[in-house]
Amino acid sequence: MTTGVETTQIPDLTDPQTFAPGVPHEAFARLRETPGFHWQPTEIATANGGFWAVTRFADIVEIESNPALFASQPGGAWPSTNLSPDPAENPLYNNLMMMDPPRHSSVRRVAAAAFGPRIVKNFDPWVREIVVEVLERIERLDEFDYILEVAQIIPSFVVARVQGVPAADRQWIVDQTLAAFEAMQTADVNAVGEVLSRTFTYYREKLVPEKLRNPQSDMTSVLIHAAERGEITEAEAYDFLNLLQAAGFETTHTLIGQSMRMILESPEIAEKTFRGIQELGPDKVIDEFLRYITPAMFMSRTATQDTVVGGQPVRKNDLLNLYFTAANRDPAVFANPDEFDPWRTETASLAFGSGPHRCIGNALAKLELRILFEEMAKRDFRLRLNGAPQRGWSTFINQIRSLPVARVS
Numbered sequence: 405m406t407t408g409v410e411t412t413q414i415p416d417l418t419d420p421q422t423f424a425p426g427v428p429h430e431a432f433a434r435l436r437e438t439p440g441f442h443w444q445p446t447e448i449a450t451a452n453g454g455f456w457a458v459t460r461f462a463d464i465v466e467i468e469s470n471p472a473l474f475a476s477q478p479g480g481a482w483p484s485t486n487l488s489p490d491p492a493e494n495p496l497y498n499n500l501m502m503m504d505p506p507r508h509s510s511v512r513r514v515a516a517a518a519f520g521p522r523i524v525k526n527f528d529p530w531v532r533e534i535v536v537e538v539l540e541r542i543e544r545l546d547e548f549d550y551i552l553e554v555a556q557i558i559p560s561f562v563v564a565r566v567q568g569v570p571a572a573d574r575q576w577i578v579d580q581t582l583a584a585f586e587a588m589q590t591a592d593v594n595a596v597g598e599v600l601s602r603t604f605t606y607y608r609e610k611l612v613p614e615k616l617r618n619p620q621s622d623m624t625s626v627l628i629h630a631a632e633r634g635e636i637t638e639a640e641a642y643d644f645l646n647l648l649q650a651a652g653f654e655t656t657h658t659l660i661g662q663s664m665r666m667i668l669e670s671p672e673i674a675e676k677t678f679r680g681i682q683e684l685g686p687d688k689v690i691d692e693f694l695r696y697i698t699p700a701m702f703m704s705r706t707a708t709q710d711t712v713v714g715g716q717p718v719r720k721n722d723l724l725n726l727y728f729t730a731a732n733r734d735p736a737v738f739a740n741p742d743e744f745d746p747w748r749t750e751t752a753s754l755a756f757g758s759g760p761h762r763c764i765g766n767a768l769a770k771l772e773l774r775i776l777f778e779e780m781a782k783r784d785f786r787l788r789l790n791g792a793p794q795r796g797w798s799t800f801i802n803q804i805r806s807l808p809v810a811r812v813s
């Protein structure tokens with residue numbers, strides 16, 4: 405195997421322990437500087453016994469812009485890969501993230517129509533309601549865990565509302581999301597399966613029949629009526645509902661939790677955040693948190709034929725893991741990339757990916773954090789660290805599991 409970088413110098417990117425102390429940015433910097441890509445061996449969920457670690461910004465943009473050559477269907481996000489081309493043997497066949505054009509384009513069109521920036525702007529009042537409810541509850545607490553009380557709660561309620569889950573069932577669906585997340589933390593595949601099957605039954609027996617009787621503007625109504633018109637299949641509609649729960653929850657939870665950890669741990673970042681919001685408005689500050697944190701550390705693609713990319717010969721069926729977390733600190737694109745600087749003027753980061761699969765929920769994720777910052781400022785809601793933050797256990801998400809805090813005002 406041709407590889408640009410000696411494997412022994414680079415930690416095992418398949419081992420959650422590698423990410424336990426933090427994102428291995430030094431190792432990624434070495435990989436970025438070395439011509440070609442680094443080959444990470446693994447027998448799990450790969451056709452050719454490993455994957456290429458792609459770390460440079462320009463290479464990732466090139467790969468993501470060419471789905472004919474670098475497909476999502478066999479490998480949207482390792483190790484959730486779809487190695488069988490036979491839909492019957494492919495549990496992820498109907499998952500949007502694992503589709504390629506033209507099928508991807510038609511399912512995405514249905515979903516995107518309900519998610520564009522202009523539509524998401526109208527979500528402001530009800531997202532604010534959720535945020536205010538969360539803040540009012542913790543206003544009574546002197547000490548609490550910011551992850552459990554804030555970072556997990558806001559995105560799970562927001563996704564439930566986007567799905568159109570009635571208020572009476574919302575806590576139940578949120579509990580399922582949290583249970584699935586908990587099971588994923590401990591890699592308990594059976595427990596994840598049980599939760600998914602419970603929520604699937606709920607969609608099929610309760611939510612979907614209700615939306616067929618009484619359609620509204622929520623995602624379930626949009627999807628199920630598109631399925632009735634034959635624009636997408638029923639299986640694609642159900643899998644999209646499931647995907648929303650995973651994609652909209654854990655990433656946004658990470659953004660909300662890690663941004664607060666950074667503010668509380670570093671007076672310099674706290675000062676830049678508050679001054680940045682005043683001088684630039686919240687959006688630029690949030691973009692910089694997204695670049696710096698990069699909640700989803702990578703996505704995957706599979707080469708559909710032998711080719712050369714980024715100076716690296718790649719074989720048909722080779723998996724490529726596109727490390728957004730490394731590309732977002734590529735000095736070829738970002739000056740002083742390790743510095744948190746909301747005033748930077750460079751291009752948008754790859755926190756939401758690029759190309760045809762670029763995150764459909766990006767405007768919503770940013771709206772959630774903007775409203776949270778606004779409502780905390782309105783209430784002069786100040787916190788201090790009250791114990792050691794605890795990271796998660798994932799090679800995929802830059803997770804934070806616990807952030808003990810105490811009220812200062």
Ligand code: HEM
Nearest residue numbers: 500501651652655656659703756757758761763764765769
């Ligand atoms: C900070 C929060 C978020 C981050 C960092 C994030 C990141 C990403 C990334 C990296 C991708 C893959 C892009 C690619 O392959 O190039 C993606 C796709 C996706 N995201 Fe997000 N996401 C976030 C929030 C959300 C929210 C709130 C929702 C919806 C409620 C959402 C729904 C989706 C969906 C449906 C896709 C699949 C799009 C496709 O395959 O065409 N995401 N996201």
